[in-house]
Amino acid sequence: MNDFVQYVSSYLGSDKTPGAAGNFFWATVYVLLVFVGLSVAVIAMNWLERKILAHMQIRLGPMRVGPHGLLQPIADALKLLLKEDIIPDGADKIVFWIAPFIVVLAAFSVFVVVPFGQTHAITDMNIGILFMLGVSSLSVLGIVTAGWASNSHYPLIGALRSSAQMVSYEVAMGLAVVSAILMTSLNAANTGTLSMIGIVEAQKQQEIWFLFKFFPLGIIAFTIFAIAMVAETNRAPFDLPEAESELTAGFHTEYSGFRWSLFFLAEYSAMIAVSSIAVTLWLGGWLRPFPNALQGSTWDLAFSLIPGLTFLFLGAICFYNTARMPKHPLFRIQTIGLAGFGAVLALIGLVMFLQPVRDRVGDIFWFSAKVAGFMYLYIWYRGTFPRYRFDQLMKVGWKVLLPTGLALLILTAIVGMRTELVAQVREVFR
Amino acid sequence: MTDPKTLSPLDLDTPDQTFLDANELVINMGPQHPATHGVLRVILRLDGEKVLGLECVIGYLHRGVEKIAENRTYTMFNPYVDRMDYVAAVSNALGYCEAVEKLLSVEAPPRAQYIRVILTELNRIASHQLWLGTHALDIGAITPLFYTFRDREEILKIFEKYCGARLTTHAFRIGGLQYEAYDGFEKDVTAFCAFVKPKIDEYEELLTTNRIWLERTKGVGVISGKDCIALGVTGPVLRASGVQWDIRKAQPYANYKNFDFKVPTGEHGDTYDRYIVRMIEMRQSLRIIEQAVEGIPEGPIMAKVPKVMKPPVGEVYHSIEAPKGELGYFIVSDGSTQPYRVRVRPPSFVNLQALDVMCRGQLVADVIAVIGTLDIVLGEVDR
Numbered sequence: 001m002n003d004f005v006q007y008v009s010s011y012l013g014s015d016k017t018p019g020a021a022g023n024f025f026w027a028t029v030y031v032l033l034v035f036v037g038l039s040v041a042v043i044a045m046n047w048l049e050r051k052i053l054a055h056m057q058i059r060l061g062p063m064r065v066g067p068h069g070l071l072q073p074i075a076d077a078l079k080l081l082l083k084e085d086i087i088p089d090g091a092d093k094i095v096f097w098i099a100p101f102i103v104v105l106a107a108f109s110v111f112v113v114v115p116f117g118q119t120h121a122i123t124d125m126n127i128g129i130l131f132m133l134g135v136s137s138l139s140v141l142g143i144v145t146a147g148w149a150s151n152s153h154y155p156l157i158g159a160l161r162s163s164a165q166m167v168s169y170e171v172a173m174g175l176a177v178v179s180a181i182l183m184t185s186l187n188a189a190n191t192g193t194l195s196m197i198g199i200v201e202a203q204k205q206q207e208i209w210f211l212f213k214f215f216p217l218g219i220i221a222f223t224i225f226a227i228a229m230v231a232e233t234n235r236a237p238f239d240l241p242e243a244e245s246e247l248t249a250g251f252h253t254e255y256s257g258f259r260w261s262l263f264f265l266a267e268y269s270a271m272i273a274v275s276s277i278a279v280t281l282w283l284g285g286w287l288r289p290f291p292n293a294l295q296g297s298t299w300d301l302a303f304s305l306i307p308g309l310t311f312l313f314l315g316a317i318c319f320y321n322t323a324r325m326p327k328h329p330l331f332r333i334q335t336i337g338l339a340g341f342g343a344v345l346a347l348i349g350l351v352m353f354l355q356p357v358r359d360r361v362g363d364i365f366w367f368s369a370k371v372a373g374f375m376y377l378y379i380w381y382r383g384t385f386p387r388y389r390f391d392q393l394m395k396v397g398w399k400v401l402l403p404t405g406l407a408l409l410i411l412t413a414i415v416g417m418r419t420e421l422v423a424q425v426r427e428v429f430r
Numbered sequence: 431m432t433d434p435k436t437l438s439p440l441d442l443d444t445p446d447q448t449f450l451d452a453n454e455l456v457i458n459m460g461p462q463h464p465a466t467h468g469v470l471r472v473i474l475r476l477d478g479e480k481v482l483g484l485e486c487v488i489g490y491l492h493r494g495v496e497k498i499a500e501n502r503t504y505t506m507f508n509p510y511v512d513r514m515d516y517v518a519a520v521s522n523a524l525g526y527c528e529a530v531e532k533l534l535s536v537e538a539p540p541r542a543q544y545i546r547v548i549l550t551e552l553n554r555i556a557s558h559q560l561w562l563g564t565h566a567l568d569i570g571a572i573t574p575l576f577y578t579f580r581d582r583e584e585i586l587k588i589f590e591k592y593c594g595a596r597l598t599t600h601a602f603r604i605g606g607l608q609y610e611a612y613d614g615f616e617k618d619v620t621a622f623c624a625f626v627k628p629k630i631d632e633y634e635e636l637l638t639t640n641r642i643w644l645e646r647t648k649g650v651g652v653i654s655g656k657d658c659i660a661l662g663v664t665g666p667v668l669r670a671s672g673v674q675w676d677i678r679k680a681q682p683y684a685n686y687k688n689f690d691f692k693v694p695t696g697e698h699g700d701t702y703d704r705y706i707v708r709m710i711e712m713r714q715s716l717r718i719i720e721q722a723v724e725g726i727p728e729g730p731i732m733a734k735v736p737k738v739m740k741p742p743v744g745e746v747y748h749s750i751e752a753p754k755g756e757l758g759y760f761i762v763s764d765g766s767t768q769p770y771r772v773r774v775r776p777p778s779f780v781n782l783q784a785l786d787v788m789c790r791g792q793l794v795a796d797v798i799a800v801i802g803t804l805d806i807v808l809g810e811v812d813r
Binding site for chain 2: 153
């Protein structure tokens with residue numbers, strides 16, 4: 001017992017991630033935390049997407065289940081879990097059964113290396129970014145098997161589209177990522193890194209987000225990635241694999257109930273995963289805005305108060321809407337529920353003002369806030385754009401993004417090496 | 431462009447082998463499919479994503495409207511026509527009423543005609559709005575649908591205030607109107623015109639210059655004016671192919687000769703041109719409505735029509751420009767109270783034949799776009 005306590009406590013105060021420190025207990029705790037956090041994020045995302053999209057489309061969205069439809073995702077999840085489990089007669093049962101798990105596994109396991117903070121990652125792999133790209137591209141296997149196993153035309157076409165799309169956009173995505181990795185090597189020792197934490201630290205060290213590095217090269221790389229990541233996650237305007245108006249539901253047409261919800265879960269966690277990559281590579285990961293320009297303990301304190309203030313603000317919105325609730329006996333439970341939800345948010349906000357909590361959640365907050373920005377973009381795209389056609393999608397991928405990515409990579413290398421290049425040219429002509 | 435005469439019928443039983451030794455795919459789109467606008471069934475033969483040919487199977491919504499007509503009196507049949515093109519019920523009623531009026535050799539009084547024009551043009555806008563919303567939804571833009579439905583609601587409110595019904599209005603009677611325009615009708619209509627003009631700009635802002643929208647609609651589902659005429663295609667589809675043919679201008683009915691409006695035409699006959707033509711048509715309809723509201727005369731709203739209608743033996747064909755194209759009624763009278771035969775020439779049904787010509791060689795996604803751009807209503811196709 002004593003050994004165990006010592007094993008557990010030995011990690012506390014370490015400046016490494018639990019995986020890198022080799023502490024299995026804390027690694028397990030982090031895995032559970034990430035899993036729970038991700039599930040909550042997907043549930044929240046479900047509600048937010050419906051609400052935001054609804055407000056973009058001049059309607060209210062879910063309003064009945066709970067105050068302002070807050071319990072709608074839970075009701076949906078229950079409905080999906082209780083639904084009859086249907087496997088089509090002609091389907092290949094085992095493959096049909098496995099497919100959603102492959103997708104979910106791929107979508108969730110990438111979070112092993114996502115750095116929510118300096119030490120807030122399950123592990124710090126030295127090939128972190130490679131691991132993320134590799135594992136997340138495994139989900140295409142699940143989609144292909146799902147489409148094939150359904151033994152039906154629409155899923156098959158959806159799966160073919162999906163695989164072609166994901167494979168071709170991965171190339172452009174990879175090129176953009178490499179150009180960011182090149183930027184990490186611009187230090188005294190000329191050593192780049194593939195570690196997710198290392199990449200953020202390089203941005204801290206170079207005192208610039210890679211988004212603004214070598215203007216406009218960083219922005220171009222980021223743009224390529226931002227387009228490719230939408231295509232990679234099969235979201236609008238690149239949602240051809242599940243194009244509702246054409247293929248009814250694409251590769252998961254034959255899926256229902258819990259299995260379908262796994263695809264849903266995977267789609268949303270994949271969105272969060274690719275957004276995390278973008279945040280880590282170009283937007284300074286967990287770093288708060290202006291870590292170098294606005295230095296000093298006053299600024300540190302000001303920025304560390306923002307998480308708490310955000311939650312207080314959310315709580316205040318809830319209280320405001322509680323006051324606006326119809327004064328009717330039928331709405332009593334809803335009003336109390338909303339007030340309770342607001343109280344919980346406000347309480348979280350207050351807890352976040354405490355010194356020890358403040359120090360620890362700052363990283364996670366900034367990281368999540370940046371990812372949330374991407375999530376909003378996803379919803380915004382969906383509300384604004386029509387859908388690309390398959391050949392146009394391929395054209396954008398291969399004829400626009402890929403050449404741009406290649407040129408960008410070369411340019412980044414040249415700009416990064418310019419002092420050495422100039423010196424060498426001088427050497428030759430001396 | 432494929433000459434429609436050279437198109438071979440589809441051999442759906444034996445899919446050919448392609449060079450990759452993979453079977454061609456024959457898939458069924460519909461009758462339960464989110465984008466076939468009702469219960470249209472399209473059998474597609476695909477090579478990968480490329481459409482080699484398609485066949486439409488219709489009749490899932492067949493209610494025998496034409497047969498019903500033979501067992502009803504002229505007046506009793508009037509509400510049935512609303513159920514054909516249920517998104518443009520007023521136009522159907524206008525066509526039918528005018529056809530019977532022609533048969534009876536009566537003419538609706540001017541005031542009735544003006545109100546008819548106002549309601550019909552309002553209905554044209556409503557129909558085009560519904561088309562725009564669903565068409566954009568098919569192409570993947572979900573937001574315009576809600577915008578158009580919001581604005582269409584205002585039109586339906588005017589209908590509801592006028593005759594109590596929103597969709598299947600039964601607004602007109604043979605010989606004129608049953609209801610006088612309610613108090614404030616002119617004010618409502620004028621207010622609607624002022625309300626909807628910026629809204630149409632709003633739809634255009636979302637779509638007209640949207641890159642993806644352009645890529646999805648330009649050069650998609652091209653059909654030449656010659657092919658259109660050969661296939662009997664009418665309405666905005668025909669006009670987008672460069673043929674200036676609008677029955678409101680060509681064979682004016684219901685006072686349309688008194689109004690000043692333009693008939694927009696396209697050049698390329700592709701989905702984008704059809705979109706633009708319909709957008710301009712909405713604006714032109716507003717122009718007609720504004721003129722009609724201004725010039726609406728006083729007077730009776732019903733012509734002298736016998737209570738029991740017994741039109742003289744004979745036959746009549748009368749066609750009007752419905753939002754979807756030429757809507758014609760061919761009525762044969764045997765001198766009794768019931769028509770001997772009523773034949774409807776529905777624009778959707780005839781336009782639907784062009785689907786195969788427009789889709790061959792295109793991709794699956796284009797089939798959806800083309801079905802949307804043809805603006806069919808299955809109630810009218812099947813009758």
